[in-house]
Amino acid sequence: MKSSEPSIADYVIADEPYYAPQGDEIDIFEAAYANRIPVLLKGPTGCGKTRFMEYMAYRLSRPLITVSCHDDLTASDLVGRYLIIGGETRWIDGPLSRAVREGAICYLDEVVEARKDTTVVIHPLADDRRVLPIEKTGELLRADERFCLAISYNPGYQSILKDLKQSTRQRFVAIEFRYPEASLEIDIVIRETELDQKTAALLVKYAGMTRNLKGNGLDEGASTRLLVHTGKLLSSGIEPRSAIRSAIAEALTDEPDMLAAVNELGAALF
Amino acid sequence: MPLSSTELEARLEDVLDAVLSSRRTVSDAARAIAILDDESQTFALRWLDSISASNTELAYQYVNNIGRALGVMSRKDVEAWIVEALDIYDQQGLFPASHALGEIDSFADRRSHADRVVELESVTAFLETFLRGLSGRKLTVTAGDTASTDSETVFLPRRLNRLASASENRFLYKVMATNLWAMNRFGTFRRSAPSAPTLAQRLAEFPDKVDATKLFYLIETERLNACISRELPGLWREIERDFSYTRRGLFKRACEDLARIDATVDDTLYWLKRMLDERAERPPAAPYQGSADLDTLNDITDQRLDTERTALEELIQDLIDQMNRDDVGASGDDDADIRLELDNDGTVTDYQLTVDGEPMPMPAALREQIDAILQDLESVPEDWLNPAEGDAVAEADGNDQTIEEQREDSRDPMFLYDEWDYQRGHYRKDWCTLYERQVKPGDPEFFNQTLHQYHGLTLELRRAFEMLKDQQHTLRRQPEGEDIDLDAVIQASADQHLGRELSDRLFLKTHRQERDIAVMLMVDLSGSTKGWIVDAEREAVILLCEALEVLGDRYGIYGFSGMTRKRCELFRIKTLNEPLNDNVKARIAGMEPRDYTRMGVTIRHLTHLMDSIDARTRLLITLSDGKPDDYDGYRGDYGIEDTRKALIEARNRGIHPFCITIDQKAGEYLPHMYGAVNYTVVDDVRKLPTEVSRVYYRLTR
Structure with missing residues (x-):
């Protein structure tokens, strides 16, 4: 059995990702990085958190190891585990240990989705100790000085179960992301989809309408990401009302009344 | 015969x-x-x-x-x-x-013509959502004689059957609503300043006020159409397709002029005067044309402007305070000169905030507030931005007082619920008005005293409930799992060397049996519980809280009572997401007997609350001392049948209802309401505190 582990060089981002800053988030991130403070990205889904991380990894020329957290993600998924190779046990680092060892940026996306015990393993990494104790091997891994920990979190969830504990959140520098201002969002849509200005503006306006409905039947308005999806469908020649229905309305809600309203708002524009 | x-x-x-x-x-x-x-x-x-x-x-x-x-x-x-x-x-x-x-x-x-009739009721929810999406401001949709608005409500005919099919009539509703929304959005009632004459006053200047008003809406609809065509091109295409008509003569010229992007209600009034003066020919009104109840509208607008002004001043004060904190000595005092420059190009209003000549980023809350004001006024009056210090403070204090008082009055959230009338075999629509009320806190020490009093029992309950708690344990030698069972692997490799059969059970698997239970406790606070019973209820709630804390189940506690359908009351003791803190403890101690027992509406509301909770098991437990009973005829079969219906609704939403009662005659009606196995009768009030926890243990074991 041969493990097909990707090399750390595979995590380096070679081409500059497109990122339009909303404010001073780049400066803050760089300052936090220079001071070895971990970073917490807050914001609704699809507003550019992951893209921002890719951009920062490129800018700082560090490999970026992204872990999308889910509710069965355990501490050993992050830290590592023993595998049996050629009749012998061998320790294989998890993504977090690798990043710590190699001085990469480790980005835990939607960290509240992970099991509670995972947040505990990041605690010693997230304060000035910057160590990762690996229980199973007895190793105490000291972080490379170029290592950086970043986590993201969507405060919009109303569930108490999906809240970040104070003991975790107070270790981080927090950067808040919102949906971009209309004019910036239009630029982003144009840049990502090659739509014309007028259609992009209509899409952004439509996003605003759905965001008006947040808390009035919708959990979340259309994100920038959904707009980009819609724009791509439009560029591929899909009829606008169908594109909106498939890429936005159906993605936002299953509830028939709400679906009708969201669809007809789209139809009012296109 | x-x-x-x-x-x-x-x-x-x-x-x-x-x-x-x-x-x-x-x-x-x-x-x-x-x-x-x-x-x-x-x-x-x-x-x-x-x-x-x-x-x-x-x-x-x-x-x-x-x-x-x-x-x-x-x-x-x-x-x-x-x-x-x-x-x-x-x-x-x-x-x-x-x-x-x-x-x-x-x-x-x-x-x-039933196949083409569309009832407003069937489209209200859709229209409200649609309008809310168009712009953030909430517009309520209600039935009225004609399509009209008072700037907060959109009145539409109770039903439409003017057009040949239901889908066309439904579309007509949408266009009517959009037109009324456009009046509010595109400034039909907008004034240049709070003191400027209102639309009603301006229309009253015409010799034949009634006729002028009629013509005004005809012309204004054309201006709004132009706005809609710019703002909502998709909808406008459909309107043109279904309701197009030819415009002629002077009216046509007016329409062309009003299609300008910067046309305002002033332009409409100009054309109104010309058309009246020249006795121009008028086309018939568009089927979706709306109007406004200008008197009510003015009252509402004035009130709203008052509130908005206060809110704006508070936001600006916050901004100044913050600047003073951030940058002591720069401006130094509250006399900062705040300016707001508006750049209004018809569709987009852009503004720049400057404080003492320095441009400032506009906080989101301030931007929203200014947007709200700009719906009613062309610009934000200068003195609203820079309130003279002394006056502002005095006024703000005065306003605060009244606002605080108003809040007190309208603080309790109000809900409307249908009620089942078994004789009619139909629901009575929006029949009950339910208020979620605060409980006056009692002595928080009562909680701990009770625990102390039941000390031995508490320990016993704790132990029993500990057993129920979710246990996470690792299963060894599994065919699949998240980690390798090294012991099994070592044995397997030994087996391999010895040429024995190799086991495939080499993994460790974490087995979780999570309790995922949310429980809502609905406590009868009717007048009949006075004395012994309410004491027992309080103690029962306390012991159950203790048990639930051990288990970690989510739970909410509400007391219910009421006096007629107009005042059904639900007392919030603990919401599902609230931790058990001193406030909750004080509220439990503060539970007091009130009036009557209207159960159906309470069950419907708690069902509604539980609907948003994601739990595998959802329980609604009622602590009761008797039949449903209210002052206005909610008793006997009527009350029982409505309660039963409400429980069926709850069950349909995946909630398990259960009733714990001390009414010895409960066997006569509870099986009909809750089902044969979903209730228990406690034969002695004194047993209630312990019995409730025991029942819960049994239910969720």
Whole structure:
């Protein structure tokens, strides 16, 4: 059995990702990085958190190891585990240990989705100790000085179960992301989809309408990401009302009344 | 055999006796019913009983019409006719309901076009969401005589059947609503300053005010159409397709001019004057044209501007405070010169905030507030931005007082719920008004004292509940799992060396049996619980809280009571997501007996609250001391049937209802309401505190 582990060089981002800053988030991130403070990205889904991380990894020329957290993600998924190779046990680092060892940026996306015990393993990494104790091997891994920990979190969830504990959140520098201002969002849509200005503006306006409905039947308005999806469908020649229905309305809600309203708002524009 | 008119007359007199007199008899009605066949007579008499249960006079009106109604309509339609009249009676009272009963022909006509009729009620939720999406401001949709608005509500006809199909009528509703939204959005009522004349005043300057007003809406609709065509091109395409008409002469010129992107209501008024002066030809009004109740609108607008001004001043004060904190000495005091420059190019309003000449980023809350004001005024008055210090403080204080008082009054959230009328076999719409009230806190120490008092029992309960708690354990030697079972692997490799069969059970698997339970406790706080019972209830709640804390189950506690359908009260003791803190403890101690027991509405509201909770098991436990009972006839079968219906609704939403009662006669009605196994009777009030926790243990084991 041969493990097909990707090399750390595979995590380096070679081409500059497109990122339009909303404010001073780049400066803050760089300052936090220079001071070895971990970073917490807050914001609704699809507003550019992951893209921002890719951009920062490129800018700082560090490999970026992204872990999308889910509710069965355990501490050993992050830290590592023993595998049996050629009749012998061998320790294989998890993504977090690798990043710590190699001085990469480790980005835990939607960290509240992970099991509670995972947040505990990041605690010693997230304060000035910057160590990762690996229980199973007895190793105490000291972080490379170029290592950086970043986590993201969507405060919009109303569930108490999906809240970040104070003991975790107070270790981080927090950067808040919102949906971009209309004019910036239009630029982003144009840049990502090659739509014309007028259609992009209509899409952004439509996003605003759905965001008006947040808390009035919708959990979340259309994100920038959904707009980009819609724009791509439009560029591929899909009829606008169908594109909106498939890429936005159906993605936002299953509830028939709400679906009708969201669809007809789209139809009012296109 | 059909009944004879004499038999019928006796029967009717029996029911309607209270409203009959020597000149007001039922002989004509009896004769009309006598000619009906057997089944129709039974039908008519059955409904007579239901209606007279609501109102005897209404029943009298009913018997006078039922003969004819059954002559012109099918029984199904007649039933719809009766139910509609009863709904009107519930909502508007006797006179409109009697009137509705008399309108048999128009009702029959409507029923015959039933396939194209769209009831406003069926599209209200859609329209409200649609309008909310168009712009953030909430517009309520309500039935009115014509399409009109008062700037916060959109009134639309109760039903539409003007166009040939239901889908066209539904579209007409949407266009009407959009048009009224456009009036608010595109400044039909906007003034240049708070002191400027209102639209009503400006229209009153015309010699024939009524005619001018009529023409005004005709022209203004054209200006709004142009705005809609720019703002909502997709919708406009459809409007043009369905409702296009030709514009001629001076009106055409007016339309062209009003299509300018910067046209305002002033331009409409200019063209209004010209068209009146030149006696220009007028086209018919568009089917979706709306109007406004200008007097109400002005009152509402003035009130809103007052509130918004206060809110704006508070936000600006916050901004100044923050700047002073951030940058001590730069401006130094509250006399900062705040300017707002508006750049209004018709569709997008952009503004720049400068403080003492320095441009400032606009906080989101401030931007929203200014947007809100700009819906009513062309610009934000200078003195609202820079309130003279002394006045502002004095005024703000004065305002605060009243706002605080208003908040006190309207603080408690209010909800409307339907109620099931088993006699009618229909829901009474929005029949109950439920308020979620705060509980006056009692002594928080009571909680701990009670725990102390039941000390031995608490320990026992704790131990029992610990056992129930979710246990996470690792299963060894599994065929799959998240980690390798090294012991198994070592053994397997030994087996391999010895040439034995190799096991595939080499993994460790974490087995979780999570309790995923949310429970809602609904405590009877009716007057009859006074004394012993409420004491026992309090203690029961405390012991159960203790147990639930051990388990980590989510739980909410609400007390319920009420006095008539207009004032059903739910006392919030602990919401599902609230931790058990001193406030909750104090509220438990503060539970006091109140008035009556209207259970249906309470169950519906708690069902609604639980709906948003994601848990595998959801329980609704009622602590009760008797049958449903309220002052306004909510008792006996009516109360039981409504409660039963509410429980069925809850069950349909995946909630398990359960009832714990101390009413020894509960066996007579609880099985019907909750189902044979979903209740328990505690034979002694003193046992209630311990019994509730035991029942919970059994239920969730």
